[in-house]
Amino acid sequence: MSPAPSLAQCCWGRQADPRRGLEEVHVDEKTVSPLLALSEDKKTLVFSPKKTKPYPDCPERFDHWPNALGTKAFHKGTHAWRISVDKSCAYKLGISYGSLQRKGPGNAARLGYNPCSWVFSRYDKEFRFSHNSQHQAVELVKCPAQVGVLVDLDGGEVLFYDPTACVILHSHREAFTAPIYPVFAVADQSISLVQ
Numbered sequence: 001m002s003p004a005p006s007l008a009q010c011c012w013g014r015q016a017d018p019r020r021g022l023e024e025v026h027v028d029e030k031t032v033s034p035l036l037a038l039s040e041d042k043k044t045l046v047f048s049p050k051k052t053k054p055y056p057d058c059p060e061r062f063d064h065w066p067n068a069l070g071t072k073a074f075h076k077g078t079h080a081w082r083i084s085v086d087k088s089c090a091y092k093l094g095i096s097y098g099s100l101q102r103k104g105p106g107n108a109a110r111l112g113y114n115p116c117s118w119v120f121s122r123y124d125k126e127f128r129f130s131h132n133s134q135h136q137a138v139e140l141v142k143c144p145a146q147v148g149v150l151v152d153l154d155g156g157e158v159l160f161y162d163p164t165a166c167v168i169l170h171s172h173r174e175a176f177t178a179p180i181y182p183v184f185a186v187a188d189q190s191i192s193l194v195q
Helices: 008-012
Strands: 036-038 045-046 067-069 078-084 091-095 117-123 128-131 134-137 144-151 158-160 169-172 180-186 190-194
Touching: 045 180, 078 180, 091 144, 091 158, 117 180, 128 169, 180 190
Parallel strands: none
Antiparallel strands: 036 045, 045 190, 067 180, 078 144, 078 190, 091 117, 091 180, 117 128, 128 134, 144 158, 158 169
């Protein structure tokens, strides 16, 4: 009996119809940092170095880092979504547990610097995968216009890919212990969820 295919192998089989299986993801307005503005359709985050909007303070809101979570948690199965990143030179995107800290400047609320978040990031021409303050450089030939996130909660894998070039950017295995949320950060221009 052959082993089950990895999530990366499954991804390649889906390229004939790249939109098949994509989730309808929206940004949760209650989590949006004051450094970000959220579009009316809840799909675009725009960075502003000055606090853009006096959002009401609530326990869910990130108050220091320019982060936001998706509205829906995923408990099991395979889920995928895409983000248009061609307008930004500084972003993070991926997944996190709902227990991710939201308040303060510490690493507990900083994406990729704690055990609650797994992110693919770009800063200028540098790309990397980060989790729990462990960073892996990701060497790319060109900057992707979109980044896809594919997570298999049952199989324990998260994969980041370029849907335009049909290239897997990075994959990571993890035994997820709680439901996960899509997570986003932007510190230059804007990023947008794609349907």
